[in-house]
Amino acid sequence: MxxxxxxxxxxxxxxxxxxxxxxxxxxxxxxxxxxxxxxxxxxxxxxxxxxxxxxxxxxKSKEEILYECHMMIYDAMDAAVKSVRGKGDTGLGKLQLLYGGFANLLTRDGLGLLADVDSLKGEFQATVLKRRGAIERAVTRIVKQGMGDGSIRKADAKVTVFFLMGALNWLNVWYEPGGRLSGEHIAEAFVEQMSAGIKT
Amino acid sequence: MxxxxxxxxxxxxxxxxxxxxxxxxxxxxxxxxxxxxxxxxxxxxxxxxxxxxxxxxxxKSKEEILYECHMMIYDAMDAAVKSVRGKGDTGLGKLQLLYGGFANLLTRDGLGLLADVDSLKGEFQATVLKRRGAIERAVTRIVKQGMGDGSIRKADAKVTVFFLMGALNWLNVWYEPGGRLSGEHIAEAFVEQMSAGIKT
DNA sequence: AAATAATTCGACCAGTAAGTCAATATAGGG
DNA sequence: CCCTATATTGACTTACTGGTCGAATTATTT
CATH class of the missing domain: 1.10.10.60 (Homeodomain-like)
Incomplete structure (x- = not known):
């Protein structure tokens, strides 16, 4: 047996x-x-x-839980980044797919971007910051690609990206599942507003 | 004497x-x-x-300090709202002034939007939420005005406003005074991206 | 059914940080 | 130079909460 x-x-x-x-x-x-x-x-x-x-x-500890929470969301975001590889003909198109994906993670899938990075210490914090940086860099790369192919208006890429990521982060504070606004609705509105804000 | x-x-x-x-x-x-x-x-x-x-x-207490921190920023934001009364011919124009003002508060003036509302209890928390609601309502009013006069693209006003407020809030996390990007630069870029995102 | 391994718990320990208080130092006013 | 009100402190108390541990309970294997 x-x-x-x-x-x-x-x-x-x-x-x-x-x-x-x-x-x-x-x-x-x-x-x-x-x-x-x-x-x-x-x-x-x-x-x-x-x-x-x-x-x-x-x-093992409360801190480990927080760490794992962060890993959970970054795993999902990494997957979202990976899933738009090759898709989307322009930088803008690619970013639309990715941004919509992010918004869906935060609404539909109930995942949240935790801001409590300061409560993490040492290696834990370093890893989380590293992964957050990686996500930001991935988004920045797409934005720059869009600026190169003419689909995205030229501007400071860092500011552009942080503007967009901020809007996403704030979702945690005000979005309530089951409320008047569905996750899909919000994701769509976000993509539209994002696109309009940065396209040429 | x-x-x-x-x-x-x-x-x-x-x-x-x-x-x-x-x-x-x-x-x-x-x-x-x-x-x-x-x-x-x-x-x-x-x-x-x-x-x-x-x-x-x-x-009187640590909580009181946090409360006063919130009051400080909301006083400044209320003042900013008041200062655009009458100015700006369209809703969009008014919002540009206000949004730039907000961005300047957060960068140049070193004020920060604290997110720790949950650490406040009872009356303290209620007051903070009330004031935050008032600011959001003021911004929403301007956005709706803009939708009415045709300067702002019609969309769900709540989502629009939260998108914009989120971008502001995230400033706290990444903006470092004295860094490569000046407060004025950021404020300008934010206003531009905000405008492009919502105008007709 | 006995033996073993996986889960769960009540009770306790230890560190931390908010908040208090009586005592003391400092600064003007007479 | 004293006297009073203001400002400041060291030492203490209190409450909470993260984390541990041996015992107990439950499931699994033989």
Whole structure:
């Protein structure tokens, strides 16, 4: 029954991983609503029907949870960047796809850009900043491509990108799932306003 | 010498008020850099060459400091709103003036939009949210005016406004005074991108 | 059913930071 | 030069919360 055993073990592992993800996701939602420091471990635990001690069976520290929250969103954004490779004939077209994808992540998929980078220390913070930088650089590259092919108006690329990323970030603060505005609606409006703001 | 006494007393009062303001301003800068919860009262005190206990001679609590930080920026924004009354012939023109004014507050004047509203409780939080709502409503009013007079493309006003406010808010995260980009430069670029994004 | 491994918990520990207070230093006014 | 009000402090208290640990409980294997 070696095969069975392996299956079982695999299943257990998967179960563990799933629960760990649940912890991260639940914490992420709480962090987004109340902020990192206003969310205690007991609260995260209780919202999952667990005790605080049980939480530490799945994560090493609160900081690690925050770190994983960041990784989650950056994984998704990296995937979005990758998915527009080759697509879109102009820089602007590519950026439209990517920006819409980002907006969808933040609304439809319930992921949030956490701003609490300062609460992370050492290696954790360095990694998060590195990945954020990578995203910004990817967007900047596309913007510059657009400026090169004439689809995007020439301007300071850094300012342009930060302007656009800021609008996205603010979504966390005001967007409420299930409200009057659907995620798709917002994504569409954002892409339109973004495009109009930067195209030639 | 009653007059003298009154003058002196007034001077003392002014001195007190000035020092109190200094506490708020210094704390605001620290909050913006490190975040509210990562900034201890001792740190605020030491950066002013005081002990923590002395701080409590000027403020009632840390929360009050955060509250006053918010009031400071909202006072400035209210003033900016007031200052564009009557100016600008179209909605777009008025919004350009206001948006540039906001950008200047955040860069040149070193004021920052604090996002830590969740760390405020009860009446404090209610007041801050009320004032933030008032600013958003003022901006929305101008946007709608612009949609009415044909200077601004018709769209969902709420989304439009939040998009623009988000870009402003993100300034706090990435803008560094004394860097390559001057406040004026950024304000100009923001106004241009904002205008292009929403005009007809 | 016994033995073993995976989960979960109550109770506790330790560090941190806000806030208090009695005591002290400083500065003008008489 | 004293006296009063203002300004400042060191030492202390208090409350919270992240994190640990051994025991208990539950699931799994043999």
């Amino acid at each position: 070696a095969k069975q055993n392996i299956d079982r073990a695999f299943n257990r592992e998967a179960q563990y991983a799933a629960k760990r993800r649940a912890v991260i996701r639940s914490a992420a939602a709480a962090f987004r609503r109340r902020g990192y420091h206003n969310t205690s471990m007991v609260l995260i635990a209780k919202s999952l029907g667990l005790s605080k001690a049980a939480l530490y069976y799945y994560v | 009653a007059k003298q006494n009154i003058d002196r007393a007034f001077n003392r009062e002014a001195q007190y008020a000035a020092k109190r303001r200094a506490v708020i301003r210094s704390a605001a800068a620290a909050f913006r850099r490190r975040g509210y919860h990562n900034t201890s009262m001792v740190l605020i005190a030491k950066s002013l060459g005081l002990s923590k206990a002395a701080l409590y001679y000027y403020v």
